[in-house]
Amino acid sequence: xxxxxxxxxxxxxxxxxxxxxxxxxxxxxxxxxxxxxxxxxxxxxxxxxxxxxxxxxxxxxxxxxxxxxxxxxxxxxxxxxxxxxxxxxxxxxxxxxxxxxxxxxxxxxxxxxxxxxxxxxxxxxxxxxxxxxxxxxxxxxxxxxxxxxxxxxxxxxxxxxxxxxxxxxxxxxxxxxxxxxxxxxxxxxxxxxxxxxxxxxxxxxxxxxxxxxxxxxxxxxxxxxxxxxxxxxxxxxxxxxxxxxxxxxxxxxxxxxx
Amino acid sequence: xxxxxxxxxxxxxxxxxxxxxxxxxxxxxxxxxxxxxxxxxxxxxxxxxxxxxxxxxxxxxxxxxxxxxxxxxxxxxxxxxxxxxxxxxxxxxxxxxxxxxxxxxxxxxxxxxxxxxxxxxxxxxxxxxxxxxxxxxxxxxxxxxxxxxxxxxxxxxxxxxxxxxxxxxxxxxxxxxxxxxxxx
Numbered sequence: 001x002x003x004x005x006x007x008x009x010x011x012x013x014x015x016x017x018x019x020x021x022x023x024x025x026x027x028x029x030x031x032x033x034x035x036x037x038x039x040x041x042x043x044x045x046x047x048x049x050x051x052x053x054x055x056x057x058x059x060x061x062x063x064x065x066x067x068x069x070x071x072x073x074x075x076x077x078x079x080x081x082x083x084x085x086x087x088x089x090x091x092x093x094x095x096x097x098x099x100x101x102x103x104x105x106x107x108x109x110x111x112x113x114x115x116x117x118x119x120x121x122x123x124x125x126x127x128x129x130x131x132x133x134x135x136x137x138x139x140x141x142x143x144x145x146x147x148x149x150x151x152x153x154x155x156x157x158x159x160x161x162x163x164x165x166x167x168x169x170x171x172x173x174x175x176x177x178x179x180x181x182x183x184x185x186x187x188x189x190x191x192x193x194x195x196x197x198x199x200x201x202x203x204x205x206x207x208x209x210x211x212x213x214x215x216x217x218x219x220x221x222x223x224x225x226x227x228x229x230x231x232x233x234x235x236x237x238x239x240x241x242x243x244x245x246x247x248x249x250x251x252x253x254x255x256x257x258x
Numbered sequence: 259x260x261x262x263x264x265x266x267x268x269x270x271x272x273x274x275x276x277x278x279x280x281x282x283x284x285x286x287x288x289x290x291x292x293x294x295x296x297x298x299x300x301x302x303x304x305x306x307x308x309x310x311x312x313x314x315x316x317x318x319x320x321x322x323x324x325x326x327x328x329x330x331x332x333x334x335x336x337x338x339x340x341x342x343x344x345x346x347x348x349x350x351x352x353x354x355x356x357x358x359x360x361x362x363x364x365x366x367x368x369x370x371x372x373x374x375x376x377x378x379x380x381x382x383x384x385x386x387x388x389x390x391x392x393x394x395x396x397x398x399x400x401x402x403x404x405x406x407x408x409x410x411x412x413x414x415x416x417x418x419x420x421x422x423x424x425x426x427x428x429x430x431x432x433x434x435x436x437x438x439x440x441x442x
Contacts, residue, residue, distance in 0.1 A: 011423050015397070017404070045439050046430045050398040053376045058291040062305055063283050066312045070279065073313070201306055227306065 002036045010040055014047050061146060061164050065173070069201070069225065072149055072160045072175055145258075156182050156244045156251050157220070163258060170230040170258055173201065174242065181221035182251065185243040186228060190214045192238035194231040201225035232258065264328035271319055279319075283312050286329060289400060290336040296395045297340035299384050307339045314339075330409040333396070337410060341388055375438075382432040390425035397422055 002010075009026040012018040018026065030037045146164035157178035164171055170193065176184065188195065190213050198216065200206045209218035216228065232238045237257070244252035264285075270278035290311050295304035315332055322331055372380070383391050396402045396410060407418045433439035 007423065008419070011419070011426065014426075015404075042430050042434065042439065043426060046426065046433055047398065049375060049433065049439060050379060050394070052373070053379050053399065054373070055288060055292045055399065056295055056301075056372070058287055058308065059305065062291070062308060063280070063287055065305075066283050066287070066309050067276070067280055069309060069313050070276065070316050073317070074276070199306060201309060229302070 002033070002039065006033075006036060010036065010043065013040075014043055059166070061144065061166070064146065065164070068149060068162065069173075069175070147256075150254070152176070152252075152254070154244065154252050156180075156246070161242065161254075161256075163256065165232065165258060168232050168234060170232040170238065172228045172230070172240070172256070173225060174228070175223075175225040176220055177223040178221055181219050181246075183243075183245040184218055184220040184226075185245055186216040186240055187243065188214055188216075188230070188240040189238065192233045193240065194233075196229045196231055198226055198228045201227050265324050268319060268322055268324070268328060271316070279316055282315075282328070282332075286332050287312070289329075290332060292399060293333065293336045293395055294340045294343075296380065296383060296399060297337070297388065297391060298344055299380055303343055304340075307336065307343050311335045311339050326409065327406075330406060333400070333402075333410040334412070337392055337396075341392075344388060378433075378436070378438045382429055382436060382438070385432055386425065386428055390421060390428060393418065393422045394425050394429060 006026065006029050009018060009022055009029075013023060013026055030040055144164070144166050147162045149160045149162040152159045152161060157176045159174065159176040161172065161174040163173065172186070174184070186195075195211055195216055198206065198209055198218070207218045207220065209216060211217075230238070230240075239255065239257045242252075242254045242256065243250060264282065267278045267282050271282070287308060291304055291308045294307040294311075295301065298304055298307070311332065315335060322328070383394065386394070392411070393407060396407045402410065404415045404418045404422075407422075408415045411418070413421075430439065
C-alpha cells in the first residue's frame with residue numbers, strides 16, 4: 001500500500017512539479033518500497049510511451065475552410081451596409097451637373113453591352129454541351145483543388161456553397177438560411193461520385209436524409225451548414241446539381257462541375 | 259509574449275480586423291485539432307469540430323474576458339465541442355439506401371499517418387471515460403500545467419490532480435493488459 005503523500009510525489013516527479021527536497025524524499029521512499037518503485041517505473045514507461053505520440057498536422061485546407069465560413073457569415077451584414085452606402089454616394093454623384101454627361105454616356109454603353117451579352121447567351125444556349133451557372137475550380141491539379149464560394153441569393157434560401165477535393169475525396173459544403181422548410185436535393189451521377197455521408201458542420205441536429213442512387217434529399221429549415229462527402233471516380237469528370245424543391249416544384253437549380 | 263499578443267489580436271478582431279483572427283487560427287488550429295482528434299479518434303470529425311470551434315470563437319469574441327488566457331478559452335471550447343460531438347455520435351446518417359452507399363467503410367481521412375505506438379495509445383484512450391481521457395490529452399499531449407488544465411475544465415487544481423492520477427493509473431493498467439507496456 002502506497003501512502004497518498006508519496007503517490008502525489010510520484011506523479012509530481014513525472015510532471016516535473018516536485019521541489020529538490022520532495023524529489024529527495026521520494027527517492028528515499030522508493031529505495032525502501034519495492035511496490036512504489038515498480039509503480040514509478042510503470043508510470044514512467046507509460047509517460048514515455050505517450051511522449052512518443054506525435055501531434056498530427058491538420059489538413060492544409062482547414063484554415064481556409066474556417067476563414068471562408070467566417071467570411072460567408074460576415075458577408076451578408078457587410079455587403080448590405082456597403083451596398084447601401086455605395087448606392088447613396090452614387091445617387092448623389094450622378095445628380096451633380098458635371099457628372100450628368102458622363103452618366104448618360106455610361107448608360108448608353110451599358111445598354112449596348114447588355115444587348116450584346118443577351119444575344120451571346122441566346123446563341124450559346126443552343127449548345128447543349130456547355131454548362132451554365134457552374135462553380136469553376138481555380139485549377140484542376142489532382143491532389144488538392146478548391147472552389148471559390150458561390151453565393152446563393154434566392155427567395156427560398158440564402159447562403160453559400162463551395163467544395164474542395166483531396167485526391168478522390170470530394171467535400172461539398174452548403175450553408176443555407178431559410179425561414180420556411182423546403183427540400184434540399186443533391187443530384188449526382190453515381191458512376192462519377194459515390195456519396196459517403198452528410199453531416200452538419202456547426203453541430204446542429206441533422207435532419208433525416210434519404211439517399212437513393214444519385215440523389216440525396218433532406219428537408220431544410222433555419223440556418224445550417226452541411227458537409228457532403230463524396231468519393232470521386234478518377235476516370236469520370238464528376239458533376240452534381242443542387243436543387244431546392246417545395247411540394248415537388250423546382251425552385252432553384254445549380255450545377256457544379258468539379 | 260504570446261499571451262499579451264493573443265489579447266492584442268483579439269482586440270484587433272473586435273475592430274473588424276479579420277486577418278488578426280487568421281493569426282489566431284494559424285496559432286491554435288493544430289492544438290484544437292489534436293485535442294479533438296485524440297478525444298474522438300476520427301480525422302474528419304476532428305476537422306469539423308476544429309472548424310466549428312473557431313467559427314464559434316469568432317462569433318463569441320465579444321464575450322471573451324481578457325483577464326483569462328485566450329488559449330484556455332479556445333481549449334475549453336475544443337473540449338466541449340469534442341464531448342458534444344462524441345455524445346451525438348451521428349457523424350454520418352444511416353442513409354436509407356443500398357448498403358453500397360452507407361458510409362461505414364469510408365475512412366480516407368482516418369488514414370492519417372499514425373505510428374503503431376500512437377494507434378495503440380489512441381485505442382487505449384478510447385476505452386476511458388471522456389473526463390479521464392481529456393486530462394491525459396491536456397497534460398501529456400498538450401503539455402498544460404495543472405493550473406492551466408483547471409482553467410480549461412473549470413475545476414480546481416486539486417480535482418485536476420486527482421483526476422489525472424486516476425486516469426494515469428487506468429491508462430497504465432489498460433496498456434499493461436494490452437501488452438503495449440511492460441511491467442518487467
